Amino acid sequence: MPELPEVETVRKGLVRLVQDKTIAEVVVRWPRIIEFPTVDEFCQELVGQRIETITRRGKFLLFKLTDFDLISHLRMEGKYDYFSEKNNPQPDKHTHVIFKFSDGSQLHYNDVRKFGRMTLVAKGQGMLYKGIQKLGPEPIIEEFLLGDFVEKLQSSSSLIKPLLLNQKVVAGLGNIYTDEALWLAKIHPQQPARTLNKTEIKRLHQAIIEVLTKAVKVGGTTIRTYKNALGEAGSFQMELNVYAKTAEPCPRCKTPIVKIKVAQRGTHFCPHCQKLKRRKQS
Structure with a gap:
């Protein structure tokens, strides 16, 4: 998509x-x-x-x-x-x-x-x-405010990945960039959103902005059929760290990337860098 x-x-x-x-x-x-x-x-x-x-x-x-x-x-x-x-x-x-x-x-x-x-x-x-x-804010510093992001995550009963995909928290995130942002922020895709502390949420907030800004600059990611209106393919696929990298070494720690399903979506992450943390939900 x-x-x-x-x-x-x-x-x-x-x-x-x-x-x-x-x-x-x-x-x-x-x-x-x-x-x-x-x-x-x-x-x-x-x-x-x-x-x-x-x-x-x-x-x-x-x-x-x-x-x-x-x-x-x-x-x-x-x-x-x-x-x-x-x-x-x-x-x-x-x-x-x-x-x-x-x-x-x-x-x-x-x-x-x-x-x-x-x-x-x-x-x-x-x-x-x-x-x-129904859309959440655009993922830019001027609109995507950290305080609002903290409040939405800490008041949610959802796992973090499906929460980021629902467009009400932040607009425009899909499967590719959610996986990439969670990897960059070192957060497991099945981590309950409300168990993230403010430091982790700040890291994720920054990762979302960074990943999407970088992807826009290079024309997006070409997976299968995507081309822009000029018939050109994007090039962010050359910079993907986890998405579609099943069994390849994590760029950070060399642990093989794993693919699972989260909320019926294929999900890629590093089991070493993105550990699922057992915490009490408030």
């Missing part, structure tokens, strides 16, 4: 490719991609709309149009492919929405699993979308 660094990289690419373009036609080939309004209304309302810019909140992309906000969530394997006016191929079987622009170029939404969703709302209302309203 594209996580925050991948979605941010897609956003930057889309700004370069389609900002200021005017939509001439929209073709929806898989209706369930469109949450609201109806498919016919979606296609009709978008004609003549100019893409003023594209922003992001968590894993949501927000296309800021002349009269609307178009909210797009890529879910598991959604991606955007751009084609210039000189290179408009026939859409393949996984192309579900086609945006045709007045200059002859096209933007295709491609999704193998068909899990991605788009919603059209009134201009300026994108941040009020129910999925966005």
